[in-house]
Amino acid sequence: MTYCCALRLKQGLVFVSDTRTNAGVDHIAVFRKLYTYGVEGERFICIQTSGNLATTQAVIGHLENQLTLKNEPNLFSVNTMFELAGLVGHTLKAVIEEVTSDTHEQSNYYCSILVGGQIRGEEMHLYNIYPQGNFISATSDTPYFQIGESKYGKPILDRALSYEMPLDEALQCSLISFDSTLRSNVSVGMPLDVMIYNKDSLQMPRGKRITEDEPYFQHISKQWSETLRRGLQEMPKPTADFFE
Amino acid sequence: MTYCCALRLKQGLVFVSDTRTNAGVDHIAVFRKLYTYGVEGERFICIQTSGNLATTQAVIGHLENQLTLKNEPNLFSVNTMFELAGLVGHTLKAVIEEVTSDTHEQSNYYCSILVGGQIRGEEMHLYNIYPQGNFISATSDTPYFQIGESKYGKPILDRALSYEMPLDEALQCSLISFDSTLRSNVSVGMPLDVMIYNKDSLQMPRGKRITEDEPYFQHISKQWSETLRRGLQEMPKPTADFFE
Numbered sequence: 001m002t003y004c005c006a007l008r009l010k011q012g013l014v015f016v017s018d019t020r021t022n023a024g025v026d027h028i029a030v031f032r033k034l035y036t037y038g039v040e041g042e043r044f045i046c047i048q049t050s051g052n053l054a055t056t057q058a059v060i061g062h063l064e065n066q067l068t069l070k071n072e073p074n075l076f077s078v079n080t081m082f083e084l085a086g087l088v089g090h091t092l093k094a095v096i097e098e099v100t101s102d103t104h105e106q107s108n109y110y111c112s113i114l115v116g117g118q119i120r121g122e123e124m125h126l127y128n129i130y131p132q133g134n135f136i137s138a139t140s141d142t143p144y145f146q147i148g149e150s151k152y153g154k155p156i157l158d159r160a161l162s163y164e165m166p167l168d169e170a171l172q173c174s175l176i177s178f179d180s181t182l183r184s185n186v187s188v189g190m191p192l193d194v195m196i197y198n199k200d201s202l203q204m205p206r207g208k209r210i211t212e213d214e215p216y217f218q219h220i221s222k223q224w225s226e227t228l229r230r231g232l233q234e235m236p237k238p239t240a241d242f243f244e
Numbered sequence: 245m246t247y248c249c250a251l252r253l254k255q256g257l258v259f260v261s262d263t264r265t266n267a268g269v270d271h272i273a274v275f276r277k278l279y280t281y282g283v284e285g286e287r288f289i290c291i292q293t294s295g296n297l298a299t300t301q302a303v304i305g306h307l308e309n310q311l312t313l314k315n316e317p318n319l320f321s322v323n324t325m326f327e328l329a330g331l332v333g334h335t336l337k338a339v340i341e342e343v344t345s346d347t348h349e350q351s352n353y354y355c356s357i358l359v360g361g362q363i364r365g366e367e368m369h370l371y372n373i374y375p376q377g378n379f380i381s382a383t384s385d386t387p388y389f390q391i392g393e394s395k396y397g398k399p400i401l402d403r404a405l406s407y408e409m410p411l412d413e414a415l416q417c418s419l420i421s422f423d424s425t426l427r428s429n430v431s432v433g434m435p436l437d438v439m440i441y442n443k444d445s446l447q448m449p450r451g452k453r454i455t456e457d458e459p460y461f462q463h464i465s466k467q468w469s470e471t472l473r474r475g476l477q478e479m480p481k482p483t484a485d486f487f488e
């Protein structure tokens with residue numbers, strides 16, 4: 001499986017993806033699921049993928065092939081993020097249709113994609129693209145999307161995340177969401193890829209890969225466990241009527 | 245959907261179930277999913293159910309009908325918790341086979357069941373019973389089972405719960421697991437049913453129903469949100485290289 005999450009906040013965009021893939025429990029590998037494209041000063045695009053690895057790689061392959069051949073539309077020719085989401089959705093739908101033309105089990109070949117970024121002249125956008133090729137857009141009410149193994153890490157986002165939150169706090173919150181998922185589900189695994197984009201910068205961030213021995217992640221993982229344990233200890237004890 | 249969790253700890257058993265059922269988003273109702281049976285001084289049995297409501301009610305109906313008619317084997321005639329798990333599993337399998345004899349979509353009619361308790365002369369046991377009628381048993385390494393919408397509430401159990409934990413702390417931990425689930429998934433809903441059994445007491449606890457306005461649950465729900473928010477604020481800020 002996979003866990004990817006992306007946030008579209010007032011000050012910018014945050015993307016975090018794990019890197020574990022598994023085809024059965026004895027076929028586990030590390031594959032990057034976070035891809036960035038851009039032109040300095042003009043556009044920044046980040047794509048995260050979850051689902052069938054052959055499908056996700058085919059989608060990325062087609063998108064990059066169009067860029068290489070300078071065939072339009074491509075990631076650099078579309079005028080808006082909305083057009084970009086349409087291009088990715090169209091590509092995804094075509095890939096799934098091609099591979100499933102002779103099967104009824106389409107869902108085995110599904111993948112979900114998050115696309116976020118900014119193109120000069122418009123706001124930042126973040127889209128969640130479905131296997132059917134259609135998509136939804138993040139808003140200030142719902143500033144985040146998750147794909148893959150999303151449930152373990154959702155409670156902390158639901159409680160703590162807000163549109164106005166500074167990017168460093170939002171990153172903390174996302175990393176704790178990942179730490180919770182990593183501990184509860186072995187199909188999500190390190191290293192993690194992180195990408196943070198500052199609103200209106202139109203610059204390509206380098207991003208960071210968090211490995212098992214990354215000191216900051218180790219620190220917050222440990223401190224968060226202590227926070228939870230201490231928080232539990234500080235809770236008032238249940239009233240006696242619970243035990244009758 | 246449903247969320248039920250059950251703990252088998254050194255000092256006793258803890259059972260918590262939600263009560264929401266839904267057949268589509270416009271058909272939401274409150275149904276009890278936690279059933280207790282027992283004979284003071286002789287046996288205590290708690291059954292929790294998740295899945296198709298007609299299936300779960302048929303299983304409970306058959307088990308109670310056997311008791312009423314004094315047909316053996318029944319909940320009070322089995323000699324051990326292992327035999328009890330077998331009886332429940334057998335009943336569950338038979339119910340599913342009857343209703344799905346003319347369909348290939350068996351899984352629509354599935355349900356999962358947790359059975360815990362103690363019969364005089366043996367240890368406490370907790371079993372997770374599958375739709376196929378087979379089951380697994382909780383151990384001191386893995387002292388808890390969840391059925392239904394289990395993922396949202398799993399991280400806190402994985403981090404904080406241990407076999408040695410006193411029952412009041414384990415209850416706090418379970419209620420926080422439920423609070424996290426309730427906030428992130430509308431198919432799990434209040435009120436909650438709680439049942440706590442003290443090891444070797446062989447007495448029937450009355451149990452407690454937690455409604456929306458229950459002061460203790462409101463208190464820990466609010467305090468837990470503050471714990472998480474404060475915990476996040478106390479985290480060290482991410483290093484600069486995350487933002488490059």
